[in-house]
Amino acid sequence: ALPLQLPAARSISPMIVIPDISYTFEVVGSGFFPTGLVSLSLLSPGASCSSFTSDQLIAAIAASSILYVNSTLYRFSWLLGGGSVGNVRVCFKTSSTQDLGTISVVAPSVSSALPHYLTNASLLSVIQQGVPFNLSLQGSGLSSPNIFVKIVPSSHLCQGTRNLLTGAAAGGEARLTSQDQVQFPAGLQQSGQMRVCYFTRGAPSFLDVPTSSFTVVPPVTVTSVVPGFTIAGATTKVFLSGSAITSSTFTSSLFLSSSDCIVGAQPSGGSAQALVDDDGGNGRVAFASFLPSSPGTFRLCVLTSLSALPQDVGAITVLASSSLPLLAQVAPSSLLAGQATVFVLRGQALSTGLKLMVASSCSSPSSY
Known part of the structure; x- marks a missing residue:
């Protein structure tokens, strides 16, 4: 008669686990049966498989939770909760109890x-x-x-x-x-x-x-945009003032948009142009040049290499060429009585034939 081969376990894997994660363990051995008593006890590392107390028992895996795969393999799942780390002793029990060594529980x-x-x-x-x-x-x-x-x-x-x-x-x-x-x-x-x-x-x-x-x-911050108006068909430098507009750590560009700074909604002549520092590398003033071809009011949008989201920094109005000449800016904005004042005008198609008058109302320019 052939001797009866009793179930015998040789190893368990994995040998290293992390708390709060469920693992599927495999017990490898020989002589395993699809039916019969089999269980595992998981103990504190100083405990003995042959004799341990209830306070040394970490978990007990019952036969109903152990899957028979074949005569050499059992599987079961287990999750160690609570965040505890250290070693866990594994005891495999059929007709006798075997010590399979320890599983290491390590922190993530x-x-x-x-x-x-x-x-x-x-x-x-x-x-x-x-x-x-x-x-x-x-x-x-x-x-x-x-x-x-x-x-x-x-x-x-x-x-x-x-x-x-x-x-x-x-x-x-x-x-x-x-x-x-x-x-x-x-x-x-x-x-x-x-x-x-x-x-x-x-x-x-x-x-x-x-x-x-x-x-x-820092984020791009724009506090002023000059000019606020331009003429269709005229090359225009748009100056932005603020902080972190340009930097050595990223590139930035400016484009015109007819719809809420959506990339792809640029009018003709309003495609993205590189912003050029005009502040000695401090990034507080920069400009980009455009040649818009159609009238309208367009959003000014800054896009940096650090973000896929354009930033709306203001607007510019493009007027038809019939609007020439165009006065965009006059400085200074305040005067001292009795003192000679030099005015500086900025705009499009300005000429020496134009006259400047200071009046209480432009509707009655003779009252200056």
Whole structure:
């Protein structure tokens, strides 16, 4: 008679797991039966499979939860909740109990976190303040539902917990990850050098993400546009004044739009033109040249290489050539009584034959 082969387990995999993530485990061995008593006990690492107490039992996997695959393979699923890390001893029981060693429970880790815009998956080292973006993460255990991420200025330490947002940049407050992405739908509300911190359940505080340094540059701010009028068919320099209009860290352009700064709605002669710095590199004044061919009022739209979203900065009215001559600007705007004043006129088709009068009302110019 052949000797009866009793079920015997040799190994279990995976040997490394992360809390709060469900895993499918495989027990490999020989002599497994589709029916019969089989169970597993998961114990604290110092416990013995032959003798343990209830407080040493982490989980018990009953026969009804163990799937027989074939005579050499069992499968079962298990999730370790609570964020605990360390080793778990695995005890396999049929007619006898076998110690399969320990499973290592390790915390999730984030090794890289860099931004990208919603319209492009390319990772960036420079983004613009106020522009929505996502952080793209790399690491292990990123499917854990308990990973929090926040963005801090580089001068700040990664500290606190998800309930203590100390040091977070404006708009970079802690939020949960979703797989390998973290959403910042309003963008960051401050500029400067930034880095990323992450926190997992059970960790003492936020931890530093090794590869996560990026720069946030100020938003384009336009406070004035000159001129406000031009003539169809005339080359026109449009000057923008404000801050961060041009920069060495990004390129910027200006285009005309007949409909809410929609790319593709440019009138003839209003396509995007590079903005040229006119402020010695400080980015406070810049201009672009246009040759609009049709009358109308058009939005002025700035587009930078840091954002796919154009920014509406004002409007310009293009008049028909029959409107010539056109006076767009007169300076100064105030006078001192009894003092000679030199006026400077700007516009289109101005000539020495024109007369300037100072009057209380242009409808009765003789009353000056």
